[in-house]
Amino acid sequence: MKNKIRVDANKICPLEHAVNTISGKWKIPIVWHLQQGLKRPSEFFYHIADINRRVLSRQLKELEESGLVVKQVVKLKPLEVEYHLTRTGHDLVKILWQLNAWGEGLLKNE
Amino acid sequence: MKNKIRVDANKICPLEHAVNTISGKWKIPIVWHLQQGLKRPSEFFYHIADINRRVLSRQLKELEESGLVVKQVVKLKPLEVEYHLTRTGHDLVKILWQLNAWGEGLLKNE
Numbered sequence: 001m002k003n004k005i006r007v008d009a010n011k012i013c014p015l016e017h018a019v020n021t022i023s024g025k026w027k028i029p030i031v032w033h034l035q036q037g038l039k040r041p042s043e044f045f046y047h048i049a050d051i052n053r054r055v056l057s058r059q060l061k062e063l064e065e066s067g068l069v070v071k072q073v074v075k076l077k078p079l080e081v082e083y084h085l086t087r088t089g090h091d092l093v094k095i096l097w098q099l100n101a102w103g104e105g106l107l108k109n110e
Numbered sequence: 111m112k113n114k115i116r117v118d119a120n121k122i123c124p125l126e127h128a129v130n131t132i133s134g135k136w137k138i139p140i141v142w143h144l145q146q147g148l149k150r151p152s153e154f155f156y157h158i159a160d161i162n163r164r165v166l167s168r169q170l171k172e173l174e175e176s177g178l179v180v181k182q183v184v185k186l187k188p189l190e191v192e193y194h195l196t197r198t199g200h201d202l203v204k205i206l207w208q209l210n211a212w213g214e215g216l217l218k219n220e
Binding site: 012013014015016017018019021028029032066067088091092094095096098099100101102103104105106107109 | 122123124125126127128129131138139142176177198201202204205206208209210211212213214215216217219
């Protein structure tokens with residue numbers, strides 16, 4: 001959902017930046033499931049239909065780089081990692097809950 | 111930004127429905143500019159970089175079908191139309207303002 005709300009060529013519109021940060025087929029589902037308690041990549045596989053390992057790890061990496069999630073090593077051998085939402089990630093979740101409620105309204109009107 | 115948060119195959123997740131409704135490169139920019147007072151397709155051309163006529167009319171049509179905007183004929187000859195946000199459209203704008211603020215926070219952290 002790359003978006004072009006560029007008001008002025010060299011000034012990035014925060015909304016455009018926000019939308020581009022969460023664009024990508026799986027980012028919202030990953031964030032959504034993190035706030036519901038999922039932590040491990042293997043759990044995402046179970047809960048998010050059609051996701052594949054390479055895409056999942058890339059989108060987790062991008063979410064980390066954007067500051068929405070942090071990765072924690074919980075065991076070294078075998079390596080086990082967990083992901084947690086950052087404050088910024090939790091702030092996004094609050095907005096996603098409102099979008100969820102807005103979506104319920106859409107479904108009722110259909 | 112087609113999203114797969116399908117919790118249970120035959121139950122559509124409202125968040126997924128909301129995200130799919132506003133996915134499409136230009137829908138958020140169009141809604142955003144409507145709430146800033148733009149009404150006519152020609153105005154969108156001026157304010158939204160890189161948009162083309164065919165895509166703009168299709169996305170306006172889809173926004174109409176989703177119940178986010180209404181089209182009004184203001185003059186018959188030559189035909190002039192205006193678009194306005196519905197209540198559902200205005201409700202989305204409230205969420206977009208929060209996403210905009212969240213985006214400002216992201217930009218500050220970078």
